[in-house]
Every structure is written in structure tokens, then in C-alpha cells.
Amino acid sequence: MAKFEDLRSWEKALGAVVELGGKASRKDVEDWILTRDPGYNTNNLADLYMLSVNSPARTGYTQNEKPRRTDQGNRYDRLFKVGKGAFEVYDPVQHGIWEIYPDASSGSRFGVSVRRVSNPVEQALADAEEVAEQGVTFDPEDIVDARKRVTADIVRRRGQPAFRKALMGAYDSACAITGCNLPAVLEAAHIYPYKGVHTNVVSNGILLRADIHTLFDLRLIAIESEKMVIRVSPELIDTDYATLDGSLVRLPKQDSDRVSAEALDWHWSQCGWGAESGSGSVVE
Template sequence: MSIVWSDEELRAAVEAYRQMARNQEAGISFNRSQIYSELATRFGRTASAFEYRMQNISAVYQELGMPWIPGLRPAKHVGSRSAARLINIIQQEGPEAANGVAQRDGLVWEKALAAVTHLGGVASRNQVKAWILDQDPEYDTDNLSDLYMLSVNSPSRTSYSQNARPRRTDEGSPFDRLFKVGRGIFEIYDPVQHGVWEIYADAASGNRNRMSIRRVSNPVDQALANAEELAQQAGSFDPSSVVDSRDRVTAEIVRRRGQPAFRKALMDAYGGACVITGCNLPAVLEAAHVHPYKGDDTNVVSNGLLLRADIHTLFDLGLIAIESKNMCVRVSPELASTSYAELDGVQLHKPVKKALQVSKDALDWHRSQCGWFGMNEDEVKPEPSV
């Protein structure tokens, strides 16, 4: 038997998976082992091979934000080519294709966008599903994968026919409308906040369209360029302004250190040491907001980190992030040739009390804003309430 699975075998596996899902939803009992055995007899493979393939299908469903069958835990090691073929089959041979109804055309994809918009600009897949079904009880929930098709930073979007050709997200395409900020969580795409992305030809991508995505402009870089231009416009050196300039510098240091009460709370929480480097020189320690400052509600210890001044700058620029599942530091590839690369994998220092721990939701939100980190489709969360 060939090691490589044929399209016929993959289609049969996907159809069997769909039938099991339908039976489960309808409360109809079924025997998974018998289904695997029948497929094994039909194609000359082992039943265990089909069982593992079903777990691969669960992994693809999870990537597409679709519910997978409990008991068939996603097996991640699908292989890029097999994953691309499964995505193609799942998307192109769903119930709507079998019925000869082109549900994915016309206005169907706009329902997903309308749901996110009406739900306040950020919504989970389940919230979108509930909103659409309330408007249209006949809606085929397989079409919720349109959320990924519309998301400029979702790698799986390049498997869709709407995204089969190269383009940038600043060219006005109607399909560049959402930004993925979590597993199954989406917000309205804003190029100023999220940067410009592009779909580009990539023969090594592994998907049927041979396309991949990447961010081509960083909003932080643009903000820095604007700040540098303003600094240059400030004019030449004027000795008479030295005192005023010194006052401004002092004020800037105070501002960067953070609001006094917020900074003191973080100094106490982390024993007066940078949570990444361990530096304990108070003069260079600053109170960093994980989620940007938006008034007193964000001035809480769970939304803060005590950082050395240079680390604070890198954190704000999205060049350093924290992986919440293991509380490890992750460093952007842009810093690979610098001494900061040594910080990658460093464990975040713990506060003196567990109750003072930084919010994992806030860390995941910050991580989702780092273009270099968002490409891996890891689970991240929406803008948190801290």
C-alpha cells in the first residue's frame, strides 16, 4: 500500500468524519471502530491508520475554527501537504458543494463580517455563529470558515479561491476585512493598528494556491519615523533652551517610569527588579503597561510589568513578547544578531505574591499585536479587560 494517501482516501475519510459529526449532533449512536474497519477494508490500510487520520482532520477543523468531534483529539503532525489537501477537500466538498449550491459565493461571506461588525468590532467564532443563526436559521455553519478567509493575518486564508493571487491589504480588496487576535476570535482589520499585509507567491507554502502571507509594514516603524521627523524639525541647538530642554527630559523620564502609584505597586510586587533581566537599579526601572494606558482602569498590577528602560522600549515596539503558557520571553527575529537574542526563552520573574501575577489575557493580547509572533496561529486572546 502506498504511504501517500490518495485524494479518494482523504475524501472518504472526510465524509466519514462529517457523518460521525452529524450523527453525534443528532444524538444517533455510532461505532467509530466499525467505521475505521470498513474504511480499512475498502482501501487496504489499517483501522488505526484511519483513526489517526480522523485526528488529523480534527486538527484541520481546529485550525479553521470549526468544532471537532470530542474523543478525536487533534493530532497536529498532519504534514503541510496533507493539511493543504484536507483543507481543500473540507472547503470545496462541504454539504453546499454536494448539493450543487454555491453558498460560498454572493453575500454569504458578508454575513461573517456583518456579525463581527454588529457585535462591536471584536467577536469569537461562537458569538458570530449565534448572531448569524439568529438572523438566518438556515445558515450553513461550515461557512464560518469565511472568518479565516477574511482575516489578513490567517495563514490558512491562502487556501481560499478569493485569495489565490498576490495582493496587498492596502489595495482595497473586499476580502481583507478582519484581523485574527485569537483562536476563533476576530476583530475588524485596521491597517493603522495592524499594519499592511500581503499575499505572495510561495511554491513551498504547501497549499493548493502556492501562496503565503506576511506583514510588509509595521505600524510601530511608521510611528517611529514620524517621531524622528518631528525631532528633526525641532531645529538646531539653542543654548538658551537648555534649561527648558532639561525640564522636558526630566518630565519624559517621569512619564516613562509610569504613574507614581502604579510604578510603586510594581516595584513592591517584583521586589524592585526587572522581571526579565533581574536588574535592580531603581533609576532605570519603568512601569510598563502590557495593554496600552487608557486611564485608571489599566493602571493595575495585573496589566503591568516592571522593566528596565531599554527592555520597556523593545516591549512597546513589539520586539519582545511573553508567551503566557510557560511565562517565557520571546524575542523578535529582528533582534537575532543583537545581545537581546540571549533573552529568548528566559523565564519571567514571579511576583512576591501569586495574586499579583500579570494577566495572561493581557500578555496574549500584546503577543497578538506582534506580527512576527502572529504567524504561528498560536492561541491568543482579544483585547482584555484588566
């Protein structure tokens, strides 16, 4: 196994973000690396921008001189820039698909720019409409993709069987936000993202309808823990979901089953629109 100081500079930067919980500021990354490699050249922190799929600055690096999409498995498409000088691990489900594309007017020395080519918000709304209609488009000739979809849904969305069963019991088999009591569309949602069995505890979960779960994971719906009030992103203001804003979360009867306020506060802190809009309300 290679020693840390022998890793390439971009590998150190990426490793720092991952080890710091998947999101970190440039200063946090610098401090983390220097404690492990005091001789590290901090000018190499520019690699954070090189690795960030949405950073215009990445087009100045030779690693990114040729056009490509972020769903093509390139090893340099690993981070996503958020706010001022913060970076998190790139997740195509949450952040969408981005591409480096030819652009003679870009000013880049390689004549390329970056842009998003798929919008996770639009996809989430499309998925929500599909659930609401109680129907799924199915191509009988595409059995492989159908199986992959079912497997992904079971592993990623339903959660571990025991975790879902516990939440079904805690919330009396009804969505905590909508009250929907159709078991087939109810899912065990993690507040902190799933990182092993230790995160499969009732206090780190909430029972949600499938479409609400998707929007919750995309940080378009959140919960203010102080009053257990639902907040909806301004991006959903022209949708039926806007009516949920300001309503109360349905709580388990047992206090021991209630979701952790700290976990909800962490999730709320990840929703940039909350800070931008004050209370987070979309309703006038």
C-alpha cells in the first residue's frame, strides 16, 4: 500500500475531502493534508478545482483538455464545488451530469467550457409524476436495464429490510410528510447518508413516500427541527409540492422512535436555499 506522501497531489486532495466526511473547505483540506505530509506544496490545492465537475477553472488543466461527460467514468470527475471555496464528493444523482465541451469563446487555453447536461431537479419531478400516476414505463426488450433498476431501488431506496421495518412500525406505515399509507411506495429514508449498518438506526431515518424521498435526498425538501416544520425549496414553488411548506411532520407515538434533531439540522444545513431564503418558506 502506497504511503500518503507518495500519492499524487490530486489523490491527496480528493482523499482529504472523502475523509473529512464528503464535504470540506479548501482550508480544511489544506490542514488535513499538512498533518500527514508537512512538505506538501499548498499550491497543489488547485487540484480541487481540477477535480470539480462544475468548476469553470478546471478547463485550464491538461487533464480536462478534451471534451467528455461526467458519466463516462473519468477518474478526474470526482468533486463538486459548493459555495465559496467548499467542495463535496460528486454524486451524479444529486448534482446531475456535466460535460466539458468545445467552446471557442471560452477563453480557456484548450477552447473548452463546462456545463450541466442533465438536471436532477427535473428528473426528480419526472420521477414524482411517475409515482403519482402509479405507473412505470417498461420496455420488455430491455430486461437487463429493468433488472438493474429493480436491484438499485431495493438497495438504494428501500434500505436494509430491518431498517425499513422499524420505520414502518414507528410511523404506523404512513409517510411522515404526506400521510400516504400505501406500503408499496413507502421508503426508509436516511437523514445522514447510508454509510453502513451503524447508520441504519430509527433516529437517523424517516418514513417517506418514494417521490418525497427523492426530493429529500436532493435537498429540495427539508425539515426544521425546532418546530418539526416542513420546508420546500423555491425551485418547487410552481409545483404541487409547494403546498407542503409550513405543514407539520407526523411524529411517531414513541419519543424513542423520533428522528434526531441533530440529523435534521445537518440535512437542513446542506440545503443552500434555506440560508438564502431566511426561513426557507416558499409560501407568501
